[in-house]
Amino acid sequence: MFVVESNLPTSARVALASMALGTSGISTALVGWCGHPYVITLRHLTPEESGGADGIEMTTQTLLLRVRVTRVYDTTFLVETKRPFAKWELADTVMLSSDKNIEPGTEETIAETMDKAGNVLGRWIVKWDVGGVGKCHEVGKVVRYFNVHEELL
Template sequence: MLHRCSHSVFRTRPLSFALFSRRHETTAASVSVQPDKVLYRGPLTNTFRRLKIFSLSSLSLVTTMAPLMFVVESNLPMTARAFLASTALATSGVSTSLIGWAGRSYVTTLRIAKNPKTDRVQEIEATTYTLTLQPRITKIYDPAFTTRCSRPFAKWELLELVLLPSEMRSGSAAPTPGSEEIVAETFDAKGNVVGRWIVRWGEGGEGNCRGEGQIIRYFNVHEELLPPVTEDTSTS
């Protein structure tokens, strides 16, 4: 059985705003809390929603109208009609796919949960929507598994490779080589798990992550709109 991640790690490319604390306790994830504070709401939520509705409506209209091109009387040869119909379908399909791809990572709501003992951010909950406007709620059980990314229409991503700090690579705090833990999970509107991001620990505190199912790995947020959150600024 897989367990939620209980090892806090340091990022090689840390997020540079005050949402996440610079240090994490190894016992942080052992305290069960629920994200209950809305930290951020995406300002382009309605824009993406309208784009998706318009794109799906256009695709449905083109799909419905395409057969009529072969029925209506016209001087165009059958090959020309087929070309026009296929071009319209391809154009609408590509634009719909692009909008779905770009909008899949857009975060409409961001919630955080803090460790009641340390007041540090322990868990992140990001809500996104699919092309068909179905909500996807992704819970990241350790913020240290996130980093900046350069992919278009995304600011953060879940790490593929992590390395524990030197002081955690030995002793009771070190993970067992070959063991696996759940870093993040994506849920549908009914609370069913549709995807997971899992870390598999190797020798020397190195962890390789992989996705299973329909995990949301990329997140598009307006970092400039994130409010400051108190963090621990003491030295490591």
């Protein structure tokens, strides 16, 4: 835009170039936001692999196509989400049935996100309160939303 000869003043050329770059950046960010939770592989974890409960392992990718593997050690912590372009999310709070005995104040790792090499990038941890109420929080960077295609189920 700056090399081609034109009657446009420099300020108009700068404005046009800025709009083109801004539009490109916004569209790339939207594609990344929409595609971030898309699960490319889904694997069932046996109770031995996940610490006693049924779990799943979901593989997603970042905008730069870096592999992220998230292991959810207990599927009761996966709930339906209202976020567009996602089916499940890791729950913020969980209520256990009264038959399970959990000591208040204890913490458990519910999910872990790892890179391709297996390095842990983040954990989703629940802290148990009185009455079996668990409040979850993130430590590090964990993938929280998942868009699972029906063919993978």
